[in-house]
Every structure is written in structure tokens, then in C-alpha cells.
Amino acid sequence: MKKAVLFLTVCVVAFPAVAQENDDLGLIPGAVQTAAPPAATVQDRGKYAFANAFGWYGYRGSFAVSPGDAIPSRWNDRVSADALVTWKLSDSLRLTASDVLSASFADGVGFPREAVRNDLRELYATWEVAPETYLETGRINVRNGVAFGYNPTDFFRARTSVAQSSSDPGALRNNRLGTVMLRGQHVFDGGSLELIYAPKLHSPVPMGGLAYPLDPKFDQTNGSDRVLASFSFEWEDFSPQVLAFYDAGRFKFGFNASHPIGNSIIAYASWAGGNAPSAIVDAIAFGKRTRTLPATMLVLPPVSTSRSFKSDVSAGASWNGEDKETISVEYNFHEAGLSKEGWRGWFATGANPAFASLMWYIRGYSSDRQDPISQHQAFVRADWTEPFHILHADLSGYVMTDLTDGSCTGQVGASYDLSDFWSLGAYVSATTGGKRTEWGSLRSSTSAIVQLVRYF
């Protein structure tokens, strides 16, 4: 017996213990062992999708400034086909196309003239003239900036909106028209230089005009001569970018940077500035140029018509948690927008029915340019990937608050990938605030949209 005990002792000392670490092997499904080897080849096949989005819309009934008598449809169904593809023409030449064709069905929307719309978002050729040196021409969607709610250095954003289901500023950027341009870029160790020339192809057209279904809308995106030069470089982990922008006689300069703080936070800031008139003066001047407004139209509400140096700023931080949640908080400043006093003037002027449509024209102009109408805004966005450990699900929401009056617009959304090919999404949006506030003065109060997408 003693010998047996000693022998066991020797064995214990001489040989490591057999691990108890293999209980989890039983969790590996048999299908893993019998699975066929995966494809080793890869092919850039592009991205194609069909989508259907059905929405219900709620409206306010009383207004401080009347938006007009016509009440839009309370429902809308939009069917769309979407494609994003790049063709390799040679080792150094590529062609990229991005397009969405959609048809909307709603009360009062005539088919097909008003219902069918094709948005050619991008169509451009890329020539790699030398390693990491590129020349591109065509319609290109160029976006610069690091902010989520409002990007002051996103200089090519004006008049590029395309219809979509989500009102999230992030989604707005997903679907927008590019600008016809000639673009050169050189990427080098630690930085890149870019030069863009976007020619004027057409005189600016009035807002809200009904385009032909296949109209590429170059008159929207190329209504003036523009030049952009940008320089990105690496410095102390800030990834700064400086930009200079020329748009029909006006110069603007921009800067953006971001920096990680610890393991979970990214701080970012973006600034753009240049001589500019106020949003009111700019809108009325545009109305006169496009002959939407008479040449004799006074600037109302009365504001200074002179140009001065105006700044746009976005500064914020984004935090990521262990449970795959992300929260971004951002402050937006748009100096050309309406101050508290400006809003008082807007409501006072708009109370006169003769000027109500002019007041809405001013707001429509800002919206069309994707500029805030207010000077001060706060943007909060939350996203939770795999909430409650539900795979392939995502919950998100945002609130944009006008800091001059406390009114808000926001959205809560949920999406679920049913498979590699199908996705389901639902979005509920609302605006809140009193009648004499930015968001509370809108006709639109609520909306709910359900969207089903099939990818190919």
C-alpha cells in the first residue's frame, strides 16, 4: 500500500496534472468538423439591394407660423433598388457607380412623374497614375470631417439629399448625391494631399422643383465653381486635417482632428470659418438668384446684410462600453444661424400670413444645404450592438436639441439582420417643443417607418 502511495506521489511530481480545461470542447458543434473548406478566392462583387419602406406620418394642427394649407400624405411606401459597384478596367483604371432607383406611393403623389426618382449618387473613373497617386473624374461623393451630428468641413454637402428611411444624420450621409469634379490625391507615409475642382455646370435651380425621374440633378450639385485643397497628416495621434475651400467668390478654411482618450473614448473637433452672410440673407439672395423671390424682396426678418467672418464648430466625444454600446455627445455651433433674437424675429415676421411662406423658405434653404438653422445645438447619439446579447441586432437613437429654445428632434431605431441577405429595420421619429420653437413649429410631429432590405 505504501509503495502504491509513493508511486502515485512520484507520478504527481513528475508529470503535470491532466487539465480540467476541456469541458468546453463539447460546445463545439459537430457541423464545424464536417464543414466544407471555405472559398479561398475573393471577388469584389459590389453591393446590391432591394428595399421596401413603409411609413406613417403624424402632423401638428396649429402653428405660430403657418406652413401652408396642403397636408402631406399620412402614409408612404417606397420601393428602391440600390447598387454600388466598382469595375476594374485595367490594373490602373477603375470605374465606380452608385445609384438608387426608387418609386414612392402616397396620397397625392402622381405615378410615375412624381413617384419615380433615380439618384445617380456616383459615377466616376479612377486612374492610379503612379503608386498611391490618383486622378479621378466624374460625380464623386467627397466627405471630410470627423463629427457625427454636424460636419462643418463637409464642404460638398449642400443640395445633395436623397430620400431615405432614417432621419439619423449618419444615414443622411449614406444616401447623397456626389458632385461632378476632377480630383487628384497623393497618399504618402503619414499623410495625404488632395486637390478638387468642381465646375459650375448649370445655374442654380430653385429648391423643391420636380425633376424628371432620370434627371441626374447636376444643376443641384454643380451650381457654382468650387475648389477644395486638403492636407491630412499624423501628429501625436491627432490625425489632423486642414482644408481650404473656394465657392463662387467665397473662401472658407477648415480644420478637424480626433484623439483617443484611454481605451474607450475618442474626442474630436471640427471647425470651418470664412466670410459669410447670415443664413437669412443667404437664403433670400438664393431665392432672388433663382427667381423664386422677387428682386425687390426685403431681408426679413431684418438682419445685417453685410458679410463677416463666421465660424462653424463641432466638438464632442464618443464613448464605447464593454457591452458594445456607443454614446456620442456633440456640441454644434453655426454662427450664421438664428440666435435667440433671430428666432424672435422669425416668429414675429412669420405671424404675418403674407410673410409666412418666406420664413419657411429660409428654413427650407438651410435644410437643403444641410446646415443647422439655429446657432447652438446639442447632439446625442447612442448605439447598442447586440443588445441583450441578441445577435445581429442593433438599437440606436439620437436627439438633436436646439439649445436656444430646448426643442428637440430625435429618433429611435432598431435593426435586425435576419440572415446574410435580409435585414429588417424600424424607426420612430418625433419632434418636440412649443409652437414658438425650432422643432415644435414644424408640421411634422411623428413618424414610424418599417423597412425590409434584401441584399445580393
Added chain:
Amino acid sequence: MKNVLIGFVVAVVLTAAAHAAEPTGQEIIASVDAGRNPGQSFRVVDNLTEYVGGQPRNSMQLVIFATQNKATHQYNNLIRYVLPSRDAGKMVLFNGSNMWFYDPSSKASVRISPQQRLLGQASNGDVATVNLAKDYTAKLLGEEKLLDADKQTRDCWHLELKAATDEAVYSRVEYWVEKGTYHQIKGKFFSDSGRLLKIAYYHKFMPMLGRQVPAETIVIDSVNQNLVTTMAVSDMRAQDVPESWFQRDFLPRLKID
């Protein structure tokens, strides 16, 4: 009795001698790096398959470009999504703490935090090539016999790795490394708060670019144990990957053909 005592003494001496020649945890992990990371820049295809309740449900195909930064000896990675179609063209850049996500639909490059490397069951941090010896401080906990994913018994070193830099994907990792071959057999990955996130089994070691690389890694979700993801690497080939690629503005330019 005398014979047994002699045997005991011999065993103790042999064990002590074996321990004296034992490499340190840091040496083991450096050998793991040397054994699996190609000594040149390369590209590789990674196919991820997700099994829910034992059945394959979703799949993903990635192309990864990696090169070792000459100054830091860390690996810089560019990850390009090929499949599913929903994600085609999306990209992730890891260049130290300079990390970006690019979506071709929005043309937007969004800076991401180190924490976001953990997104996804087999996360971007898992598919990226890393220099373990640089990112972690390793401690040898002991020796164990362990069954690998194919239920073969392996003599392993059991190591505990603790993050040594902010660039480490996990704050703590346990590895079982096969003695002699320096193959990773198993890993357990923990969050900053100490929560076990996932368990990985490495198998099907194959020669690729002169190294022995696990052609398949099986990742078990420790929270939802119904969920298992396989990561199968293939078509690893040497490719010149210049430093200039590892920046935000290059992301829209990355080609996979």
C-alpha cells in the same frame, strides 16, 4: 522501499532539471509569435462562419493586409470586408492607437477606440495579426495536458498574459501553448472587468509563408454558449504593403484584386 526512494529522488531531480531548462512565459510567447507570424508583409483571406445552436447561420469573408511596423515591431492591419454583401467594401484600419472604420456607402471614415476592436463575435481584434510579446506580459502558470479541437492530447504550457500596452486587444488572456511546437492550442480572453468573453481553440496547423499557422480557429462565446464562430485562413501570400496604406485617407483606395 529503497528502490522506490531512489525512483522518487530521480524523478524529483529530473523534474527540477526540466524546470531549470523551462523557458519563461515571455520566451514562450515570443516563440509563438516567431512560429506563426510571417516575417514579411502579407495578405490573407479569412472566412468566418457563425454557428447558432449547432447550425451555420451567417458567414463573412475578409481580406487582411498586415505588415510589421519597423519602429514599434507591432503589426499594422487593414481589414477589408468582402462578404456578406451588406458589409462589402467596409474597412478597418489598425495602426497602433490610430484606428479607423470606413464605410463606402457614406464615404465616411470614423475613428474608433481600442474598445471597439472587440465588436463582433470573432472581432476585428481577433482577425488582426498581433505581436503578442509586445502587447502582453506573459507569466508561465504551469504545465498541463490538454485536448485540442480535434480531441488530441497535447502537452502544454499554461500561460497568463496581461496587457502591457494600450494597444493590447484584451486586458487578460490565458493561453495553452504546445511544448516543443510552440503552437497555440487554446486561449481564453477576458474583458477589462475580468469577465470571460470568449474561448478559442486553434487547430489545423499548416505551413503558410514559411510559418506554421492555425488554418482554423474555433471561437466559443462564453456568454452565449449557443454561439460558435470559426475563422478559417487561406491564401496567405507575401505582398508589399507600404506604410502609406495605414492611414485614414488610404482606406477608400484599398484594392483586393
